[in-house]
Amino acid sequence: MAHIQSQRWLMPRRSFLRGAGATLALPFLDAMRPLLAQGAAASFPVRMALLYMPNGVRADRWTPQGEGAAFELSPVLAPLQRHREDLLVLTGLQNKASFTGDGHYVKTGGWLTGTTITKTTGSDINANGISMDQLAASRIGKGTRLPSLELGTEPVAHGIDTNVNYTRLYASHISWKTSNVPLPCEINPRVAFDRLFRERSSGAEKQASDDRSVLDLVNADAKRLQGRLGSEDKQKLDQYLESVREVERRIEQEARVLAARENLSLDFFKNLDALDQRITAAMGKASREEEMNSRPRFDHTEHCRIMTELMVLALWSDTTRVSSFMFGNDVTNRNFSFLDGVHGGHHEISHHSGDAGKLDEYERINRWHVEQYASMLDRMSAIKEGDGTLLDHSMVAFGSPIRDGNAHDPKNVPIVVAGKANGGLKTGRHVVSPAGTPLCALWMGMLEKAGARVDSFGDASAPLPGLA
Structure with missing residues (x-):
């Protein structure tokens, strides 16, 4: 009763901080929840994120030892040890619809649809189904600012892969709004940030707002709100705003590095629209350079960390409840020489032909991807919501549509899901399904x-079976 007496007011769930050119959706605060639901997991929505890793895994170093709760993480999955109790490692799943066709494209294009893509060398691409994330977005995304958020690191691939006679367009999409409408990934961190937090205007007003931090733009509104919040909500709001500002700083730093490398003037740097175009163009150029195994011009680790942090902010603020991220396009040959012991491109190394040296490099690349996934889980588990965390109220899947990149094997695909989905998932287990169990059963x-x-x-x- 003492708590009820101290509760002075309630906020609408859909609350925002606003300023000239900026709108920040607020995270869940105690002041937003009905008093009787205080602390209850059911008062939080379930969020869903899907992280795609290209080119498969080193199969003999992926699968954990043991089943059920008595399992030990494999060498590739070892970076997830601190999140062991938050995990469902799933073995035995496959997408039967991807058995037809050579190479990668049919696996990637149908990863989230459970369908067989139409083989074509033109632009008439067709997944023959809607992806599960977009099905979710159509059901649970109606009440959020963005029904879904699709992020990535590489521009849309073009041309024809003459080795298998598929258009490379299939390489860049895992999310399909309809059978023939794929949703492209936003690869520019600043554009993704602005989509979440800025209101696009024009002219002098736009230039003035773009030159300032979004936190400066909403500062007056934030101060008014903090004056009405209790101490715990003030701490939550401060944590959220600082997280937004930290991502903004990192994006600015990456942009400044690019400006310096391109010998851009300060005036050009202030023209953020032009800079955005230059960043995207440079990312495309970097991708082409990487195909020739040159060193990437961008820090790939930082790029991925910023994008996954943007996903966390979007889910935390309930700007969206559905998001996907592609670490790279299908068949990417991104140069991973920035990792100790790796010399060359990802796709080339994945075709290891059993060579011990290439297998070691392949494993190091796999482990790097798992480390980025673990870093995202770190952030989500540090964000408190009621008596739990953002991770407790989410499902974060990570995997690849092929197992061994050398064989393009679509059976027993590597897949991990983290988060308890508000108690809907019983985690801390290695779930071994009979061989041939549909991956789509997991999506269901x-x-x-x-x-x-x-x-x-x-x-x-x-x-x-066995998820709950």
């Missing part, structure tokens, strides 16, 4: 936990 289970239940999906007619 995740859709159900997110509040977007379906009667069937792809080749699955029921959710994967």
Whole structure:
């Protein structure tokens, strides 16, 4: 009763900090929740994130030892040890619809749809189904500012892969709004940040707002709100605003590095629209250079960390409840020589032909991807929501649509899911399913936990057993 008496007011869930040219959706605060639901997991929505890793894994170093709760993480998955109790490591799943076709494209294009893509060398691409993230967005994204958020690191691939006679367009998309409408990934951190927090205007007003931090723009509104919040909510708001500002600083730093490398003038740097175009163009150039195994011009680790941090901010603020991220395009040959012991491009190394040296390099690249995933889980587990954390109220899947990159094997695909989905998932386990179990059964289970239940999906007619 003492708590109820101290509660002076309640905020609408859809609350924002506003300023000239900026709008910040607020994270969940105690002042937003009905008193009787205080601390209850059910008062928080389930968020869903899907992280795609290209080119498969070193299969003999991926699968944990042991089953159920009595398992030990494998060498590749070892960076997830601190999150062991938050994990479901899933073995035995496959996307049967991807068995047809050579190479990568049919696997990547159908990873989240459970369908077989149409083979074409033109622009008439067709996944023959909607992806599970977009199905979720159509059901649970109606009440959020963005139904979904798609992020990546490489521009849309073009041309024809003459080795298998598929258009390379399939390499760049895992999210399909309709069968023939893929959603491209935003690869420019500043554009993604602005999409979350800035209001695009024009002319002098736009220039004035773009030159200032979004926190400066909403500062007056933030001060007014802090004067009404309790101590715990003030701390939550401060943590959120500092996180937004830290990402903004890192994006600015990356832009300044690019400006310096391109010998851009300060006036050009202030023209952020032109700089955005230059960043995107340079990313495309870097991608082409990497195909020739030259050193990338961007710090790939920092780029990925910024993008996953933007995902966290979007989920934390409930700007969206559905997000996906591609570490790289299908068949990417990004140069990973920035890792000790790695010399060359990702796709080339994944075709190891059993060579011990290449297998070691392949494993190091796999482990790097897992480390980035672990870093995202670190952030989510540090964000308190009620009696739990953002990670407790989310599902974060990480995996690849092929197992061994050398064999393009679509069976027993590597997949991990972190987060408890508001108690809907029983984590801390290695779930071994019978060989041939549909990957789509996992997608059905995740859709159900997110509040977007379906009667069937792809080749699955029921959710994967043993998730809860």
